[in-house]
Amino acid sequence: MRRAVFTAAVVAASVPLAPATAGAAVQAAEVCRIADPAVTEVSGLAVVPGGFLVENDSNPDPRRTRIFYLDEGCRVTRSVGYPTTARDPEDLAVDRSGTVWVADIGDNSPLMGGSGNRRSTIALWTLPRGAKSPKIHRLRYPDGEPRDAEALLIDGAGRPVIVTKEPGGEVYRLDTPLPTDNAEGAPLTLVGRFQPSRTGTANPLGVFGSALITGAAVSPDGTKAVVRTYSDAYEFDVTGGDVAAAITGGTPVVTPLPDEPQGEAIAYTADGNGFLTVSDQPGPVSIRHYPATRKASPEPAKPAPSSAAALPPPERPARQGRMALLVGAFGVVGLMLVAAAARYARRRR
Numbered sequence: 001m002r003r004a005v006f007t008a009a010v011v012a013a014s015v016p017l018a019p020a021t022a023g024a025a026v027q028a029a030e031v032c033r034i035a036d037p038a039v040t041e042v043s044g045l046a047v048v049p050g051g052f053l054v055e056n057d058s059n060p061d062p063r064r065t066r067i068f069y070l071d072e073g074c075r076v077t078r079s080v081g082y083p084t085t086a087r088d089p090e091d092l093a094v095d096r097s098g099t100v101w102v103a104d105i106g107d108n109s110p111l112m113g114g115s116g117n118r119r120s121t122i123a124l125w126t127l128p129r130g131a132k133s134p135k136i137h138r139l140r141y142p143d144g145e146p147r148d149a150e151a152l153l154i155d156g157a158g159r160p161v162i163v164t165k166e167p168g169g170e171v172y173r174l175d176t177p178l179p180t181d182n183a184e185g186a187p188l189t190l191v192g193r194f195q196p197s198r199t200g201t202a203n204p205l206g207v208f209g210s211a212l213i214t215g216a217a218v219s220p221d222g223t224k225a226v227v228r229t230y231s232d233a234y235e236f237d238v239t240g241g242d243v244a245a246a247i248t249g250g251t252p253v254v255t256p257l258p259d260e261p262q263g264e265a266i267a268y269t270a271d272g273n274g275f276l277t278v279s280d281q282p283g284p285v286s287i288r289h290y291p292a293t294r295k296a297s298p299e300p301a302k303p304a305p306s307s308a309a310a311l312p313p314p315e316r317p318a319r320q321g322r323m324a325l326l327v328g329a330f331g332v333v334g335l336m337l338v339a340a341a342a343r344y345a346r347r348r349r
Contacts, residue, residue: 030288031287033284033287035074042265043265044103045278047094053067055067057280058086063081080133080134083134086123088104089125090105093152093153101124101154102134107119118146121185142190155238167195167212210231220268224272225243228257233266233275234252255275260279261285273292
C-alpha cells in the first residue's frame with residue numbers, strides 16, 4: 001500500500017467540513033503485531049475470547065479472502081473461508097450471541113480507483129458460534145444505486161446498520177427479517193446521515209481523510225457506538241439499543257487517531273473503555289490501543305428520523321451534493337487530482 005499525496009488546496013476545496021475541536025491527543029500503544037504473511041490488507045477487526053478476529057480485504061486470489069482468528073499475541077490460530085467468493089469485505093462485528101458478521105459492502109467507484117463494475121447488491125455473511133462456514137445475506141440500497149461502504153454496526157435488536165464511506169455518510173438499517181442465500185437483495189431503509197468534522201488530526205490523506213468513513217463498532221454492553229474516519233473516532237451514547245438514532249442524532253465525543261498508515265478498522269476493547277485499530281496495508285501491521293475520550297456528562301442522543309420518508313428527499317439531491325463536495329471550487333481539475341491520488345493509494349482495486 002502506498003500513501004497518496006493530496007494538494008492541500010484541492011482537498012480543502014473538495015471537502016468543506018464543519019470545523020470542530022477533537023479531544024486531547026492520546027498516545028497509542030501497540031497491542032501486538034500481525035506478521036503472518038497470509039494476513040494482508042486488514043479492513044475489519046473484532047475482539048473475541050482469547051484474542052482477535054480480522055479479515056482480509058478483497059484479493060485477486062479468492063483463497064486469500066478469509067476470516068482469521070488471532071491469539072492475544074496476534075498469531076494466527078485458525079482461519080475460515082467463504083463457500084463462494086466474498087467480493088469486498090470491509091468490516092467485522094460480533095453480536096451478543098457470539099455470531100460473527102462480515103460486511104461484504106465495499107464498492108469503489110471509478111473515481112476512487114474501482115474497476116467501474118459496480119454491484120447491484122451488497123452482502124453480509126454470518127458465522128454463528130461453532131459453525132464451520134458463513135452464510136450469505138444479500139441486501140440492496142432502496143434506490144438500487146451502488147454505494148461504497150466500509151462500516152457495519154449491529155444494534156440492540158440484532159439489526160445491521162451500514163454507514164456509507166463518502167463525506168456526509170448515509171446511514172442504512174435492515175428493518176425486515178434477515179434473508180439467507182437469497183438472490184434478490186432485501187431492501188435497506190435510509191435512517192439518516194453522519195457528518196464527520198474538520199478536526200485537523202494528522203493523517204496521510206489530510207482533510208479528505210478526515211471526511212471518509214472507514215469503520216464502526218458497538219461496545220460490548222451496547223451503550224456506546226463508534227464510527228471512525230481515517231483520522232478520528234466519533235463515539236456516541238446509545239439509548240435503548242438504537243444505534244442508528246445515536247449516530248444520526250447524537251453529539252459525539254471525538255478521539256483522535258493520528259498518523260495511522262491507512263486506518264480502516266476499529267473495535268472496542270473487551271471492557272469497552274478503549275478502541276483497537278488496525279490499518280489496511282500489506283505486510284506486518286500493528287493492532288493499536290487508544291483509551292476512549294469521555295466527557296464527564298455526556299449529552300443525550302437527539303431523536304433521529306425513523307425512516308427515509310422523514311428525511312429530505314435523499315437520492316438525487318444527495319448524490320448531487322456528494323459530487324459538489326468532491327469537486328468544490330477547483331471543479332474538474334480538483335476531481336481529477338483526487339481520483340489519481342485515490343487510485344495510487346488503493347492499487348489493489
